[in-house]
Structure formats: C-alpha cells, structure tokens
Amino acid sequence: MGCYQASRGESDARGKHMxxxxxxxxxxxxxxxxxxNSYAIGLGVMFCINLMLIASLNLIMGYCGQISLCHGGFFGxxxxxxxxxxxxxxxxxxxxxAAAVMLTGCASLLIAxxxxxxxxxxxxxATLGFNAILSVLFxxxxxxxxxxxxxxGIEPIVLAGFSFDTDVRFFYLAWLSALVVMAAILNLTYSxxxxxxxxxxxxxIGASSLGVNTYGLKVQIFVVSxxxxxxxxxxxxxxxxxxxxxxxxxxxxxxxxxxxxVGGWGKYWGALFGALVFTLVPEYLRAxxxxxxxxxxxxxxxxxxxxxxGLAGMTQRALAFARARIRPMLSTAPKEGPNHG
Amino acid sequence: xxxxRFLSVSDVSVRFGGLAALSSFSFDMREGAIxxxxxxxxxxxxxxxxxxxxxxxxxAGEVFFRGRSIQRDPRHRRVHLGIARTFQNLQIFRxxxxxxxxxxxxxxxxxxxxWSSIARPPHQRREEQQIREIAMQKLEQTRLQSMAxxxxxxxxxxxxxxxxxxxxxxxxxxxxxxDEPVAGVPHAEVxxxxxxxxxxxxxxxSVLLVEHNMNFVMKLCDDIVVLNYGRxxxxxxxxxxxxxxxxxxxxxxxxxxDA
Amino acid sequence: xxSYTQLLQLLVAGLTTGSIYAxxxxxxxxxxxxxxxxNFAQGEWVMMGGMIAATAYATGMMPxxxxxxxxxxxxxxxxxLSERLVIRPLxxxxxxxxxxxxxxxxxxxxxxxxxxxxxxxxxxxxxxxxSPVSVAGMQIMPQSFWVxxxxxxxxxxxxxxxEYTLMGKSLRATAVDRDAAALAGIDVRRTIMLAFVLAxxxxxxxxxxxxxxxxxxxxxxxxxxxxxFSAAMLGGLGSLQGAMLGGLLLGLFEALGAGVVSSQFKDxxxxxxxxxxxxxxxxxxxxxxxxxxx
Numbered sequence: 085m086g087c088y089q090a091s092r093g094e095s096d097a098r099g100k101h102m103x104x105x106x107x108x109x110x111x112x113x114x115x116x117x118x119x120x121n122s123y124a125i126g127l128g129v130m131f132c133i134n135l136m137l138i139a140s141l142n143l144i145m146g147y148c149g150q151i152s153l154c155h156g157g158f159f160g161x162x163x164x165x166x167x168x169x170x171x172x173x174x175x176x177x178x179x180x181x182a183a184a185v186m187l188t189g190c191a192s193l194l195i196a197x198x199x200x201x202x203x204x205x206x207x208x209x210a211t212l213g214f215n216a217i218l219s220v221l222f223x224x225x226x227x228x229x230x231x232x233x234x235x236x237g238i239e240p241i242v243l244a245g246f247s248f249d250t251d252v253r254f255f256y257l258a259w260l261s262a263l264v265v266m267a268a269i270l271n272l273t274y275s276x277x278x279x280x281x282x283x284x285x286x287x288x289i290g291a292s293s294l295g296v297n298t299y300g301l302k303v304q305i306f307v308v309s310x311x312x313x314x315x316x317x318x319x320x321x322x323x324x325x326x327x328x329x330x331x332x333x334x335x336x337x338x339x340x341x342x343x344x345x346v347g348g349w350g351k352y353w354g355a356l357f358g359a360l361v362f363t364l365v366p367e368y369l370r371a372x373x374x375x376x377x378x379x380x381x382x383x384x385x386x387x388x389x390x391x392x393x394g395l396a397g398m399t400q401r402a403l404a405f406a407r408a409r410i411r412p413m414l415s416t417a418p419k420e421g422p423n424h425g
Numbered sequence: 426x427x428x429x430r431f432l433s434v435s436d437v438s439v440r441f442g443g444l445a446a447l448s449s450f451s452f453d454m455r456e457g458a459i460x461x462x463x464x465x466x467x468x469x470x471x472x473x474x475x476x477x478x479x480x481x482x483x484x485a486g487e488v489f490f491r492g493r494s495i496q497r498d499p500r501h502r503r504v505h506l507g508i509a510r511t512f513q514n515l516q517i518f519r520x521x522x523x524x525x526x527x528x529x530x531x532x533x534x535x536x537x538x539x540w541s542s543i544a545r546p547p548h549q550r551r552e553e554q555q556i557r558e559i560a561m562q563k564l565e566q567t568r569l570q571s572m573a574x575x576x577x578x579x580x581x582x583x584x585x586x587x588x589x590x591x592x593x594x595x596x597x598x599x600x601x602x603x604d605e606p607v608a609g610v611p612h613a614e615v616x617x618x619x620x621x622x623x624x625x626x627x628x629x630x631s632v633l634l635v636e637h638n639m640n641f642v643m644k645l646c647d648d649i650v651v652l653n654y655g656r657x658x659x660x661x662x663x664x665x666x667x668x669x670x671x672x673x674x675x676x677x678x679x680x681x682x683d684a
Numbered sequence: 685x686x687s688y689t690q691l692l693q694l695l696v697a698g699l700t701t702g703s704i705y706a707x708x709x710x711x712x713x714x715x716x717x718x719x720x721x722x723n724f725a726q727g728e729w730v731m732m733g734g735m736i737a738a739t740a741y742a743t744g745m746m747p748x749x750x751x752x753x754x755x756x757x758x759x760x761x762x763x764x765l766s767e768r769l770v771i772r773p774l775x776x777x778x779x780x781x782x783x784x785x786x787x788x789x790x791x792x793x794x795x796x797x798x799x800x801x802x803x804x805x806x807x808x809x810x811x812x813x814x815s816p817v818s819v820a821g822m823q824i825m826p827q828s829f830w831v832x833x834x835x836x837x838x839x840x841x842x843x844x845x846x847e848y849t850l851m852g853k854s855l856r857a858t859a860v861d862r863d864a865a866a867l868a869g870i871d872v873r874r875t876i877m878l879a880f881v882l883a884x885x886x887x888x889x890x891x892x893x894x895x896x897x898x899x900x901x902x903x904x905x906x907x908x909x910x911x912x913f914s915a916a917m918l919g920g921l922g923s924l925q926g927a928m929l930g931g932l933l934l935g936l937f938e939a940l941g942a943g944v945v946s947s948q949f950k951d952x953x954x955x956x957x958x959x960x961x962x963x964x965x966x967x968x969x970x971x972x973x974x975x976x977x978x
Contacts, residue, residue, distance in 0.1 A: 149780065198963040205722055205783065209917060210962050212910065213955040220952040268543040275542035275549070276528075276535055276556060283518045283529045290516030293478065295504030295533030295596060304539065335906070338724075338787055345784055374799050381792030385770055388785050 098274035101352060105270065109263050116252045125251040129323055131363045132258035133316045136265045138343050138362065139355035140312035143269065145341065146350025147278075148305050149285035151208040153337045154195070157215035158310040160222060160332025161188045162317025164235065167327045168228050171237035178243060181318040185311045192310030196303045207306075215334040222329035234328030241322045254323050261319065265312060270352065281305060285350075342384045348396030357395035430489065431456035431631060432477070432600060437486030439472050439655075446472040447655045449486070454648070456599075459622065459632045461642040461663075464652035465675060470635045471513075471604070473652065477633070478510045478602055479503045491599065504533045507599035511589035513608055513635075519578030523569060523588055526577050527560035530595030534559075563591040567621055583614045587621065594625065601625060603634040607641055619645050643667060651675065689821045694943045695936065700828045700897070702935020703835035704730075704890050708912025709919060709927035710842060711886035717859035717922055718879040721782035724790040725766065727909015728797075729884045733759045733891025734900030735797055738806035748808060756888035762793075763884020767877045777876075790906075798902040805904075810896040827896045834893050838886070839928055845882075846924065855879060859922075907951070911938075914958040920971025929969060 119125045141155045165184035169175035175183075191214075199210035222229050229235050240249040241257070248254045272278045284291040284298045292298045321327045339362070347358025361383075369376045387394055393401075432454040439447040447469045454460045464470050475481040477488055479500030487494050495503055509530070518526050535556060541549040564570040567587050572580065580588060586606060593601055606622065607615045615638070622645060626632050636642050642649065642663075649666040651659040653675040659666050666672055708726060715723040737755035740746055746754070766789050771782060810827040817824050846852040858865040858875040866872050890908075891900065898904075911934065919930025934954055941953035961968060 151780065151783065195959075202962075202966050205779070206962055206966060208722065208783070209913070210959060213914070213958040213962070216910065216955040217952050217959070220949060220955075224949060271545055272539075272542050275545075275553065276532060276537055277539060277542045279521065279525055279529050280532050282521060283526075286518045286520050287516045289480070290512065290518065291529070292499075292501045293480075293504070293510055293512075293516070294530050294592065295501050296529070297501045308539070334910075338791070341784070341787060342791065374795065377791055377795035378799060381788050381790070381795055384788030385785060385792060388781060388788060389770065389773060392781075 098270060101270055102267065105263070105266055109259070112259060115259075116255050122251045125255050126323075127363060127367065129251070129255050129258045131359055132255075132262035133320050133323075134343075134362045135262045135355055135359035136312055136316040137340060138347065138358040139265060139269055140309040140316075141340050142344050142347075142350065142355050142358075143281075143305055143309045145344050146354065147273070147281045147285055148302055150200075150302065150306075151205070151341060152211045152306065152309070153208055153334060153341065154192075154211035154215040154218075155309075155313050155340045156332045156334060156336030157211075157218040158188050158192060158313035159317040159320070159336070160218060160327070160329070161191065162314030163321035163327045163332065164222060164229055164317075165314075166318035167235050167238045167321040170239045170322070171235055172228065174239075177239065177241040177318075177322050181241075181315065181322075184318045185314050188314035189307050189311045192307045193303070196306040200299060200302045200306065211337070212334055215332075215337050219329060219333050222332060229327075229329070232329060234326055235321075236326050238321050238325045238327065240325065248322070258319060258323075261315070266355075273352065277301070339380065342380055346380075346383050346387050346394055348394030349392070351393060351396040351400075353399070354394050354396040357399070361395070430454070431491060432633070433489040434473070434477065435487045435489065437473070437476055437483045437488065439469075439476060439481060440484045445655050447476070447483070450652070450655065450657055451486075452650045452657060452660055454631070454633060456631050457626075457629070458647040459626050459634070459645055461646035461649040462633065462635045462652070463637075463639070463642055463649060464658075466637075467654075468652040469655040470652055472655075474510075474602065474604060474633075474635050478508065501533075504596050504598070507597075508602065509593035509596040509598035509600075510602035511586070511593050511604055511606065513605040515582075515585050515589065517577045517580075517585050517588055517592075519576070521577055522574050523577055523580065524557070524560055524564065524573040526588055527563050527592045527595045528556050530563070530592040531556045531559055533596055560595055563595045566594070566624070567591040583610045586610060587618070590621065590625070594630070598630060600631050600633060603632060603636075605635055605637065607636065607638050615641060690943070692820065693822045693824075694939045696822060696824055696828060698936035698939030699932060700831050700935070701894075701938065702915075702932040703832050704894050704908070704931070705912050705915040705934050706928045706931025707835055707838055707886050707890040708908060709916035709931045710839070710924060711883035711890075712913055712916040713922060713924060713927050714855070714879050714883045714886070716916075718855060718876050719771075719777065719782050720779035721786065722913070723883060724783070724786040724909065725763075725793060726883060726887055726912060727905035727907070728790045728793045729759050729763060729887025729905070730891040730894075730908050730912075731900060731902065731905025732762065732793065732797060733888035734895035734904070735801055735806060735891075735902070737892050738808050738895060738900060739801055741808040742806070748811070751808070752892040755892050756885060759888030759891070760881050760885040763887070764877055764881040766884075767880035771876065771880070772873060790909075794902060794905065801902065803902060805899040805901040807895055807899040825897060827893075831893050831897070834889070838889055839924075842882075842886075842924060851878060855882075911954045914954045914961075917958055917968055918961050920968025923968070923970045926968055926970035933969075 115128050116125050119128060137155065137159060141152060144150050144152045162184040165187050166177065166180035169180035169183060170177060195210050195214050199207045223232050240247055248257050280291065280296045280301060284296055284301060288298050343358035343362045344354065346361055347356070348354025365379065366376055369379065391398055430453045434450060434452050437447055437450045438445065450473060462470050462473065472481060476483050479498065487496050489495070490506060490508065495506060498506065518529065521529070535552050537549045537552050561570065561573065564573055567590060569584065569587055569591060572584065577585065577588060590603065590606070603622070607618050610618060619641065622632060634646070646663050648661065649663055650657060651666060651672050658675055659669045659672045708730060711726045711729070712723060715721065733755050736758050737751045740751035740754055741748055770785055770789060771777060774781065810825065811830050812826045817826055846856055854865065854870045855875050855878060857868065858870055858872050862872055865875070912931070915930040915934040916927050917930070918934055919926030919928065934957065937957060938950055938953050942950040
C-alpha cells in the first residue's frame with residue numbers, strides 16, 4: 085500500500101497527474117463517435133459510474149487503510165432513494181439525487197461515528213452488517229422498492245428542460261461527473277487534508293501526535309466516499325431507468341474491494357484500472373459467465389501476493405523501466421530531475 | 426503554584442494492573458530550559474513521557490501546561506496547545522517524502538478544509554505555498570534540505586531521527602519533547618544532534634528529553650529530573666543532580682559495605 | 685399450551701442453527717486469534733463440507749458416514765493448503781492483507797465449486813432417519829439432535845485441545861504474543877497453518893451436519909459465514925466460550941425473530957444484532973474490554 089512513489093519525487097506531481105487526466109478525458113470525449121452501437125456507449129457510461137465507485141472506495145481503503153464492505157449498499161441507497169422518489173412520487177431527478185446523496189451521507193455518518201472509534205476491523209464488520217440490512221430492506225419493502233423484481237418506472241434526468249434520455253447525452257453527463265470526481269480526489273490528495281489522510285494510514289499515532297484529528301478525518305473521508313457512491317447510484321438508476329436489489333448486495337461490495345486491490349490499492353490511477361477490469365472483464369467473459377468470478381478471485385490472490393501495487397503499479401514500473409531504457413538513447417534531451425526548493 | 430509553571434506534572438500515578446509504573450510523580454519545568462528526564466531501565470521515563478504527550482491516561486494526578494490542565498485534551502489537541510514530540514522507535518510516514526513529512530507537521534497551524542482542498546481557491550494555494558516554505562525552512566534548519574524529495578522510508582536511521590525533529594518543529598511548538606534523540610545514532614552524529622537541539626532551544630523552544638546517554642544529557646541539559654521505580658529520586662540543575670549520591674546509587678546499586 | 689409448544693419448537697430450531705453458528709464462530713476465532721485477520725473463507729469451508737459429502741454420497745460408492753468424514757478431512761486439507769500456498773509466502777502478513785486474501789480465497793473457492801459441481805442444491809439423508817421424533821408435544825427432526833450433540837462434542841474437543849495438548853497451547857501462545865512464542869521455540873508459521881486446518885475442519889464439520897436439514901449449494905456458505913461471524917462478535921472475538929454463547933444466542937434470536945416478527949426480516953435480525961454489539965459493547969459478551977480507542 086503506498087502512494088505513487090515514482091512520481092512523488094517531483095515538486096509538481098499534482099500538476100503532472102492533472103495534465104494526464106485532462107489528456108485522457110479529452111480523448112475519452114470522442115468515445116461515442118467511435119463506439120459501434122448504443123450498447124457500447126452504455127458500457128462507456130458504466131465505466132464512468134464504476135470509476136466513481138471504485139475511486140471513492142479507494143479513498144477509504146487506500147488512503148485510510150480501512151475496509152468498507154458497504155460500498156455496494158451506498159450505491160444502492162443512492163439508486164433506490166432517487167429511483168423511488170422519481171418512480172413513486174414523481175420527484176424530479178436533480179432533487180431526487182440531492183436527497184439520495186444527503187440521506188446516504190447521514191446514514192454513513194451513523195455507521196462511521198461509532199465504528200471508527202475502535203481500532204482494527206470494526207468498520208469492516210459494521211459496514212458488512214449495514215449492507216446486509218440494506219439488502220434485506222431493498223428486497224422486503226416491496227411497496228416502495230418493487231421487491232426482488234426491482235424498481236421500474238424511473239424517469240430520466242431532466243435539467244433545465246434538457247432531457248438526458250439518450251445514451252449519448254447520458255454519456256456526457258457521466259463523463260463530466262467522473263472527471264469532476266477524479267479531479268477532486270487528485271486535488272484532495274495533494275493538499276493539507278490529503279497529506280494528513282495519507283499520514284494517518286501509514287501511522288496513526290505519528291499523525292495524531294502532529295495535530296491530525298485522525299478520528300474526525302476518517303469519519304469525514306468515509307462520509308464523502310459514501311456520498312460519491314450514492315451519487316453514482318443515482319446516475320445508475322436514472323440511466324437504466326431500473327434498479328434491482330441484487331446489484332447492491334454485500335457481494336457487490338466485496339467485488340468492489342477486489343477491484344480496488346487489483347487496480348492498485350492506494351494508487352490514484354488504480355481506480356482507472358479497477359474500473360476497466362470491472363466493466364470490461366464481464367463483457368469478455370460473457371460466454372463463460374461462471375468463470376468470471378473465478379478470474380476475479382484468482383486475480384485478487386495473485387495481485388495481493390505478488391503485485392501489491394496492482395495494475396497501476398505494474399504499469400508505473402513498466403513505464404519507468406521503458407523510460408530508463410530510452411533515456412540513454414536520447415542523451416541530448418534535457419534531463420528531467422527533481423526540483424529542489 | 427503548579428498551574429503557573431510552564432510544565433507541571435502533579436501527583437501523577439500510572440498503574441498497569443497491579444504494577445505501578447509511576448507513583449505520585451511530580452516535577453516542574455521552567456520555560457526556555459533544556460530539561461532532561463533520566464533513570465535506569467524500567468524507571469518509568471517512557472510512561473511519564475507518554476502521559477505528558479497524551480498517549481497514556483494517568484490513573485491519578487494531573488498535567489498542567491502553561492497554566493491549564495491538559496488532562497482531557499486528546500493528543501492532537503495538545504499539538505494545538507504547543508506540545509510536539511518525537512518517537513524513539515520512529516513514527517515517520519514512510520510513503521511520503523521528507524518534505525511532505527515536515528509539511529504534515531504544519532497541519533495544526535492551518536485551516537483550509539475539505540472544500541477548499543478540492544476547489545483550490547487562491548487562499549488555499551497561498552496556504553499550500555506557506556506550508557511548503559515553512560517545511561523547507563525547517564529542513565534547512567536541521568540541514569536535511571538536500572533530501573527534501575526523497576521518500577522518508579529510504580532515509581538512514583540517524584537522518585530519520587532528525588526528520589522527526591524537523592517535523593515536530595514545523596508545528597511551531599512551545600515545548601518540544603524528544604524521545605531518546607540519540608538512541609541508536611552513530612557516535613559521530615551525536616555531536617551534530619546536540620548542536621541541532623541547542624539551536625532549537627536558542628530560538629526559543631523549550632525542550633524536554635528522555636535519554637540514556639549520560640554524557641549527552643550532562644552536556645546538553647540545564648535541568649534534570651531522575652526517576653527510579655516510578656518515583657522521583659532527584660531534581661535540580663545539572664550540577665546539583667550530578668553530585669547527588671541518590672542518583673549514583675540508583676544507577677550503580679548499593680555501595681559496598683567496605684568501600 | 686399450544687403457543688408454549690410452538691415457542692419451545694422455535695427454541696429447538698434456534699438451538700440447531702445456533703449450534704452451527706457456534707461452530708463457525710469458533711473457526712473465525714481460531715484464525716482471528718492467530719493472525720488478527722477476519723477469515724472470509726470460513727463460510728465457504730462450511731459450504732464445501734456439505735457439497736463434498738453430498739457429491740461423494742451421490743456416487744454411491746461409500747456409506748454416508750464415510751462420505752462425511754472424508755468431506756471434513758478434505759476441507760481441513762484445503763484449509764491447510766490455502767494457508768501454505770497463499771498466506772505462508774507473504775513476507776509481512778499484516779492483518780489487513782490476510783483479510784483481503786481470504787476474500788480472494790472465498791470468491792475463488794465459491795466459484796470453483798460452482799463451476800465444478802454445478803448450481804443445483806445437493807443433499808443427503810439425515811444420519812438416523814427423516815421421521816420427526818415427538819418430544820414434549822414437539823416434533824423434532826432427529827438430525828437436530830445430531831447437530832446439537834455433535835456441536836457440543838466438537839466444542840468439548842476444542843476445549844480439550846486448547847487446554848491440554850501441547851499443540852493447542854502453542855496456538856494459544858502464538859495468539860497472545862507472536863514474538864514471545866517464537867522466542868519460546870514455537871514455530872509460528874506452522875502454528876498458523878494449524879489454525880487454518882482447525883478452522884477449516886470446524887467449517888467442514890458444520891457443513892456436513894447441517895446439510896440434511898437445509899440442503900447445500902455453492903452460494904450457501906456466504907450468508908452462513910457472515911452470520912457465524914456475527915455470532916463470534918456477539919460472544920466476543922477471541923473467546924471460545926464466547927463463540928459458543930454467541931452462536932446459540934444468535935440462533936435463538938433469529939428463530940424468535942422469525943416467529944414473532946416475520947421470516948422475511950429474519951436475516952436482518954442477525955445483522956442488526958451485530959451492529960448493536962459493535963456500537964454498544966464491541967468486545968462482545970465475554971470478550972475483554974481491551975479494544976483500543978483511537
């Protein structure tokens with residue numbers, strides 16, 4: 085677990101990552117033009133939603149060193165609150181989404197306040213329990229949620245008269261949301277708060293002895309990550325216009341944890357790789373659906389044992405290796421080195 | 426009056442089950458001094474240190490700092506009050522660079538919160554710049570500036586010990602607590618550490634340190650308090666304590682009957 | 685009198701499932717005590733116990749008791765193998781890392797069973813027949829007696845093992861202080877392997893004895909594992925007697941909840957209980973109050 089070591093040696097690591105983010109997202113802008121059909125565009129939307137989910141989980145797992153097993157549950161809470169408000173009560177989506185985010189924020193606060201007071205695995209267990217309870221509620225409150233058959237009749241998002249009811253339109257909404265979330269996380273990481281979060285995951289006693297309110301910060305991060313998950317859930321609901329309980333079970337939460345680890349636990353770009361795996365692997369394994377879980381389980385084990393930095397770390401090392409090889413060949417190019425002071 | 430002194434430990438007792446690590450311990454420290462805390466192994470020095478720093482709650486007694494009781498203040502609050510500490514076993518943040526470690530030391534002095542960190546308005550950027558400058562200045566003060574962008578996990582033990590001091594200094598403390606600053610440090614670097622601490626003290630920071638290296642303590646400290654078996658056995662200026670037979674006895678054991 | 689009998693019937697049902705939770709909770713405890721990690725594979729081991737026994741029985745080549753014993757042995761071996769292949773090679777077995785690895789193991793084993801043995805639920809006949817026995821006006825399945833009885837026997841065995849054998853004592857020593865144990869000459873790594881084998885064995889036993897009552901399938905283990913974990917937390921993580929108490933209490937609460945509230949919310953009962961324990965008495969009923977407050 086660690087923070088993109090290779091790039092921290094420079095004095096403007098944040099700027100470097102931000103530029104890379106901008107380039108990637110600019111390229112990504114053209115995805116709908118290249119996508120062959122509506123289904124492929126839908127995949128692009130899911131990628132963005134999954135990215136926000138995994139990036140927010142990485143905030144807790146990678147930067148705070150705690151396991152949350154309720155991320156699927158918060159995802160679902162966002163989807164259902166916004167979905168139910170829309171389908172049963174005709175509430176417009178923007179208001180529904182705001183309500184979903186606030187409700188989930190409160191719920192996550194209720195869990196985090198007691199659970200984070202204690203050292204160790206208690207957060208994992210409390211979140212597990214909470215997700216399980218949520219799952220039961222999603223299934224049993226049939227009148228509200230539609231029960232095991234799911235909730236249908238969710239209306240698309242209408243903002244200032246503009247309706248996000250086609251795949252392409254929604255894609256750009258998702259594209260923008262994911263960009264905002266990733267940029268926000270990047271800025272946060274390279275700030276006073278971000279350093280405090282990284283320090284507390286490395287060494288809580290050291291951090292608190294320097295004035296970091298470790299408990300308060302952990303609660304804050306947990307709530308923030310839960311609200312981002314809820315936001316993603318609301319987007320999910322208003323895109324698919326349908327929500328079903330099995331999407332938000334504790335098993336999904338477990339899978340999301342796997343994706344964080346496989347992508348690169350605690351690494352900024354880990355979320356990108358995690359989202360790619362989570363979105364694309366099931367597509368490739370569509371014919372062998374049963375093998376999908378086998379692959380996930382095995383890759384989790386392999387990554388944790390041999391590549392703890394995940395796919396992001398592997399890529400980083402590959403790039404560093406390539407750069408080391410290329411540099412002597414370009415010996416006339418100015419040397420890039422850490423700035424001092 | 427206890428509460429008027431700079432640092433005052435008043436009748437503090439710490440019990441672990443049946444074992445009394447500290448028994449009704451009291452001592453005072455004056456502002457501006459370098460104060461040593463010494464005693465044989467197991468005397469209770471670390472326990473006392475941790476009580477003052479907030480890592481341990483005493484079973485009885487109170488600690489006063491600059492006129493008020495800090496008993497109920499959690500350790501991160503004590504930093505805001507002006508107490509910063511280092512650790513014998515090192516608690517550096519291995520995944521952050523040297524500069525970033527020291528920047529964390531500034532945490533208590535600034536306020537930009539969540540939303541400012543995300544949106545980065547001008548005042549947040551100014552704050553970041555200030556933090557960076559303060560951190561760099563502390564590194565220069567402790568002569569570590571050339572290692573600024575090295576990952577803290579890659580430092581040598583001696584360098585890491587100095588990093589801890591630079592980091593604690595970044596919190597702008599009134600009282601700097603050093604936990605065995607030269608334990609495990611190669612002999613050649615002990616002198617450097619002494620100079621660093623003298624420099625810090627000259628700049629107006631009071632220092633309380635725990636150490637086993639007698640030579641170091643006697644040369645550096647203005648005042649000393651000696652513990653054994655959780656009780657105070659001597660207190661005073663360095664000269665006074667040096668000459669106190671009780672101290673000698675504690676370290677060397679009972680004197681032989683026929684000397 | 686009718687409702688009285690109904691209540692007793694519920695209690696017996698609760699004791700039956702509670703015994704299973706207790707065994708699973710013991711498994712969790714053994715691994716938690718020696719590695720500080722939460723073993724997510726525990727529930728899958730229970731599932732594998734039942735599935736392997738059922739598969740063996742379906743071949744018709746062995747008598748039932750042999751299938752069950754073989755299943756328990758096999759699952760114990762799988763537990764030991766998992767430790768050897770996955771946990772042992774780790775240079776620094778931090779609790780968080782081990783926990784995450786058990787998640788990987790859980791997903792892997794579950795899907796392996798799904799792919800290898802299919803999704804259809806499997807079962808086999810009860811150990812001494814299917815006709816309910818009449819006791820004090822209640823109708824009780826004989827298998828319930830087997831479950832409760834074997835669970836008690838298992839607990840007694842574990843108690844004897846940890847109190848009176850050298851291996852058991854070294855496991856306890858390692859759990860209390862790994863470094864001190866190593867200094868005393870205990871092979872810590874091998875002790876952790878033993879912990880995994882024992883916990884897997886517990887899982888196997890639980891799976892084998894409950895299958896005649898509930899059937900088993902590839903996804904049967906996950907929920908069971910979580911409930912067993914809730915039971916362990918309820919009793920106090922790290923305490924064997926706590927595991928037993930927690931398991932029985934959880935089973936009773938669940939049965940009463942299903943009977944009094946509704947069977948749909950039955951699953952929620954155990955998790956609400958878990959949350960209550962975490963928030964009000966995190967050390968559980970019998971655990972020591974040494975949870976570090978940050």
